[in-house]
Amino acid sequence: MEPIFIPSNSNRLDIPIDPSEEEFNYSFTGFESKLNINSYETIATIGSGSYGEVCIVKDKKSTNEIYALKKVFYADVNDAELIKKRAIRERDAMIACNKNTNCRSPKLYCSFIDKDEGVFYFLMEFIGGGDLNSYCYRRIVEGKKFTMDEIKFYIAELVCILEAFHNLGFIHRDIKPENIMIDRDGHLILGDYGSSKQVHNVNHSGNSGASHSSSVPSAGTSGAGSANAHWLEQNNKPFGNTPPNFQSFLRNPNSSYTSYIGTPQYMAVEVVQGVVYSKLCDYWSLGAILFELITGQALFVESPDTTEQKIRENIGNWRGLLNTAISKNQPLSKVQESLIRELIAPERKRIDATGIKKHPFFEGIDWSAIQDRTAEPPFKPTLSHNGDYSYFQSSN
Numbered sequence: 404m405e406p407i408f409i410p411s412n413s414n415r416l417d418i419p420i421d422p423s424e425e426e427f428n429y430s431f432t433g434f435e436s437k438l439n440i441n442s443y444e445t446i447a448t449i450g451s452g453s454y455g456e457v458c459i460v461k462d463k464k465s466t467n468e469i470y471a472l473k474k475v476f477y478a479d480v481n482d483a484e485l486i487k488k489r490a491i492r493e494r495d496a497m498i499a500c501n502k503n504t505n506c507r508s509p510k511l512y513c514s515f516i517d518k519d520e521g522v523f524y525f526l527m528e529f530i531g532g533g534d535l536n537s538y539c540y541r542r543i544v545e546g547k548k549f550t551m552d553e554i555k556f557y558i559a560e561l562v563c564i565l566e567a568f569h570n571l572g573f574i575h576r577d578i579k580p581e582n583i584m585i586d587r588d589g590h591l592i593l594g595d596y597g598s599s600k601q602v603h604n605v606n607h608s609g610n611s612g613a614s615h616s617s618s619v620p621s622a623g624t625s626g627a628g629s630a631n632a633h634w635l636e637q638n639n640k641p642f643g644n645t646p647p648n649f650q651s652f653l654r655n656p657n658s659s660y661t662s663y664i665g666t667p668q669y670m671a672v673e674v675v676q677g678v679v680y681s682k683l684c685d686y687w688s689l690g691a692i693l694f695e696l697i698t699g700q701a702l703f704v705e706s707p708d709t710t711e712q713k714i715r716e717n718i719g720n721w722r723g724l725l726n727t728a729i730s731k732n733q734p735l736s737k738v739q740e741s742l743i744r745e746l747i748a749p750e751r752k753r754i755d756a757t758g759i760k761k762h763p764f765f766e767g768i769d770w771s772a773i774q775d776r777t778a779e780p781p782f783k784p785t786l787s788h789n790g791d792y793s794y795f796q797s798s799n
């Protein structure tokens with residue numbers, strides 16, 4: 404039986420309206436004097452979200468030091484309190500990950516706050532290979548389906564990344580292709596920890612289990628912008644002739660979506676319904692990504708116009724829709740179908756990393772090579788220099 408987890412009172416965040424520099428500022432050795440936006444020069448914006456953006460920057464005093472700088476704007480927004488909580492969670496999760504060699508997150512060099520402008524800043528290692536969503540989109544545009552070996556590699560790396568993060572006592576809660584990046588060697592890196600939650604391990608077993616959360620994502624009302632979020636139309640073709648927009652619909656400026664947790668399309672049913680949930684919610688998301696990599700079709704999204712509300716309803720009716728999606732996307736092998744059904748499953752029946760590693764889908768895979776990153780990635784980005792951002796859609 405899974406150990407029971409409860410949110411730790413000692414870990415519960417009690418964040419005042421205006422966090423002070425002492426509360427938010429953090430620096431890795433050598434960055435103490437650089438907790439100021441004026442120390443950096445922006446080269447390009449490579450991602451923008453509902454409340455922030457990610458830029459590639461360089462240190463003004465050094466010509467070679469390139470970083471990714473995430474900005475989260477909290478001034479003059481309705482949910483400033485929640486944004487602050489998310490910023491502090493994100494910082495804490497990244498610091499915890501950076502201390503653990505099995506966790507694969509961008510290195511956080513420093514975080515600081517600009518109280519005058521109302522911005523949280525995270526100065527991170529720049530991950531040059533772009534994100535998995537962009538990569539999937541490029542593959543579709545090039546007409547190159549993923550081979551089963553490629554899918555096994557990426558899903559296996561994700562399993563190890565999730566397992567390590569869960570063992571630290573965190574749940575990510577926003578596993579989706581846009582939050583999975585590819586490093587210069589072709590290995591996966593997990594980003595965007597703003598939705599993550601620290602849970603308290605009651606029996607100290609080191610594995611995170613059932614936890615109750617009251618911070619359930621709120622249902623938004625918009626969603627048509629998801630056309631840009633996805634890399635495939637229902638008919639298995641790239642979106643018309645429009646250039647790839649690698650941003651999720653959360654980042655679509657035309658979207659009035661105001662929830663924080665992100666697109667619901669990869670969210671576990673228990674998270675969407677706001678009931679008790681655990682680390683297993685991240686494995687549902689993994690199942691949704693697996694389905695998409697194999698079939699090229701999104702689960703629970705019928706068309707680019709499917710609203711966020713409809714996606715939530717679809718996830719609530721997941722059993723019937725999963726059966727339909729599986730029968731529409733034949734031939735799936737029995738083994739592929741079995742793993743998908745073990746992940747897109749009721750929480751009490753869903754398998755975790757231990758079960759996934761034993762599943763016949765991964766027969767022949769060398770888990771220790773995946774874990775220590777000696778397995779050869781199927782794709783290695785071609786980067787001409789350490790600030791090469793050609794794998795990102797950018798604005799200067």
Ligand SMILES: Nc1ncnc2c1ncn2[C@@H]1O[C@H](COP(=O)(O)OP(=O)(O)OP(=O)(O)O)[C@@H](O)[C@H]1O
Nearest residue numbers: 450452453457471509527528529530534581595653
């Ligand atoms: N360290 C990094 N190196 C390179 N690119 C990054 C890095 N961090 C984030 N990105 C890029 O920026 C995009 C947005 O990052 P992130 O999801 O953290 O921002 P966000 O504002 O929280 O987005 P959302 O509002 O969708 O949650 C990512 O999809 C990725 O492409």
